Amino acid sequence: MFEQAFKNIDDVLRKEAGCTTELDYTEQTSWLLFLKYLDDLEQDKATEAKLEGREYTFLLDAPYRWENWAAPRGEDGRLDHNRALTGDDLYDFVERRLFLYLRGFTRKASGPDTIEYKIGQIFGEIKNKISSGYNLRDILDSIDELRFHSQTEKHELSHLYEAKIRNMGNAGRNGGEYYTPRPLIRAMVRVVQPRIGERIYDGACGSAGFLCEAFDYLKAGHNLTTTDFKALQERTFYGKEKKSLAYVIAIMNMILHGIEAPDIRHTNTLAENLADIQDRDRMDVILANPPFGGKERKEIQQNFPIRTGETAFLFLQHFIRMLKAGGRAGIVIKNTFLSNSDNASVSLRKLLLEGCNLHTVLDCPGGTFQGAGVKTVVLFFEKGAPTRKVWYYQLDPGRNLGKTNPLNDEDLAEFVELQKTLAASPKSWNVDVADIDPETFDLSVKNPNGGEEVKHRSPQEILEEIVALDAESAAVLANIRGLL
Numbered sequence: 346m347f348e349q350a351f352k353n354i355d356d357v358l359r360k361e362a363g364c365t366t367e368l369d370y371t372e373q374t375s376w377l378l379f380l381k382y383l384d385d386l387e388q389d390k391a392t393e394a395k396l397e398g399r400e401y402t403f404l405l406d407a408p409y410r411w412e413n414w415a416a417p418r419g420e421d422g423r424l425d426h427n428r429a430l431t432g433d434d435l436y437d438f439v440e441r442r443l444f445l446y447l448r449g450f451t452r453k454a455s456g457p458d459t460i461e462y463k464i465g466q467i468f469g470e471i472k473n474k475i476s477s478g479y480n481l482r483d484i485l486d487s488i489d490e491l492r493f494h495s496q497t498e499k500h501e502l503s504h505l506y507e508a509k510i511r512n513m514g515n516a517g518r519n520g521g522e523y524y525t526p527r528p529l530i531r532a533m534v535r536v537v538q539p540r541i542g543e544r545i546y547d548g549a550c551g552s553a554g555f556l557c558e559a560f561d562y563l564k565a566g567h568n569l570t571t572t573d574f575k576a577l578q579e580r581t582f583y584g585k586e587k588k589s590l591a592y593v594i595a596i597m598n599m600i601l602h603g604i605e606a607p608d609i610r611h612t613n614t615l616a617e618n619l620a621d622i623q624d625r626d627r628m629d630v631i632l633a634n635p636p637f638g639g640k641e642r643k644e645i646q647q648n649f650p651i652r653t654g655e656t657a658f659l660f661l662q663h664f665i666r667m668l669k670a671g672g673r674a675g676i677v678i679k680n681t682f683l684s685n686s687d688n689a690s691v692s693l694r695k696l697l698l699e700g701c702n703l704h705t706v707l708d709c710p711g712g713t714f715q716g717a718g719v720k721t722v723v724l725f726f727e728k729g730a731p732t733r734k735v736w737y738y739q740l741d742p743g744r745n746l747g748k749t750n751p752l753n754d755e756d757l758a759e760f761v762e763l764q765k766t767l768a769a770s771p772k773s774w775n776v777d778v779a780d781i782d783p784e785t786f787d788l789s790v791k792n793p794n795g796g797e798e799v800k801h802r803s804p805q806e807i808l809e810e811i812v813a814l815d816a817e818s819a820a821v822l823a824n825i826r827g828l829l
Contacts, residue, residue: 712746
């Protein structure tokens with residue numbers, strides 16, 4: 346039933362001129378899902394309060410509750426079509442009253458950790474792109490079929506929502522920045538092994554995939570007490586996200602996974618000066634796939650001791666600083682970080698090796714990230730002691746990865762198992778830090794067992810290949826002309 350409702354919503358959104366991509370479909374579905382979730386949450390709390398003889402104070406004033414504007418019901422419990430807004434009346438209510446009212450919650454909230462603050466933040470960032478009140482009515486009717494009352498219902502909805510995020514990641518252009526393959530995330534979580542009571546952080550959280558998978562891991566591995574569950578809800582997961590759409594999706598994704606008031610901040614993480622990070626701010630576990638290829642402004646670069654415009658390198662400095670002594674991290678980064686010869690790359694590798702124990706490097710094959718042609722590695726490290734030995738694992742699923750043939754959990758099973766003992770194998774090996782060049786700190790992936798060695802061609806080699814290919818093309822064309 347839920348799957349059909351999601352399909353119906355997308356079918357209606359395709360009729361809207363303002364919704365042209367999977368990103369738009371997910372964005373518009375998100376704010377509507379959030380309001381339906383909020384209504385179900387409030388109804389459950391009101392029922393609970395009534396059973397206990399208490400009076401429940403609703404977050405939303407009566408005219409703005411789902412049951413009054415989106416799905417008013419008659420005495421028979423069915424939608425009252427005479428009271429349900431539609432057409433221009435519905436569009437005007439959403440544009441001129443509902444969004445303005447919800448945006449004001451940021452000012453009303455007692456703090457950023459509250460659901461009131463999240464309401465204000467979400468509707469301060471997002472816009473309604475459904476211009477037809479009739480289309481909006483059709484979507485509301487489909488959304489109203491969804492229920493958030495039981496864990497089973499939330500679990501099914503979270504899977505459907507994850508599928509939307511995955512489709513968004515496969516949509517090309519900038520969609521991929523919102524989606525890290527979940528099998529890779531799950532493998533990273535298993536290696537880092539977060540524990541109940543630890544604080545887990547992602548400063549570039551995108552759709553909050555790392556935080557959601559860490560939550561699922563902690564729930565599955567323990568018989569949670571009431572105290573444990575309260576800790577997971579209130580004092581475990583922390584994220585920051587710069588982009589508005591990703592911020593909204595992250596909150597909705599975490600809510601569907603079971604975190605009622607996610608501590609996700611809408612901010613540019615890199616605008617924070619590293620010198621201002623205090624011990625109380627530091628985290629036990631960091632899991633992240635920071636954006637790479639971006640260029641930060643000079644004033645942002647001033648916040649970091651190693652100055653560089655490369656976004657991912659700034660994030661890596663931030664993550665090292667944010668870790669507690671003894672804290673663990675798993676960070677995705679471009680594989681060129683291991684061998685780049687520029688001053689920033691060399692200095693950052695030196696910082697990592699001398700200030701942290703870089704115990705594991707996972708070399709990911711091309712095609713791991715859909716829509717992104719770059720090759721990546723995952724760095725696993727612990728802060729507080731220098732690196733003595735690095736264990737490399739070269740992931741080779743034995744097939745070309747792509748949209749129709751993505752990475753799966755089985756592909757990573759051997760890596761997770763061998764990593765426990767840092768065992769040598771045809772795909773894995775150890776490198777002693779004493780054997781690493783102290784001038785360049787080059788950490789290139791060089792499999793001594795005959796596996797693929799990552800080589801980076803010089804610009805001259807690339808230019809020579811282009812000239813050779815041009816010459817071959819000219820010869821082929823000359824032959825064709827000769828045959829005509």
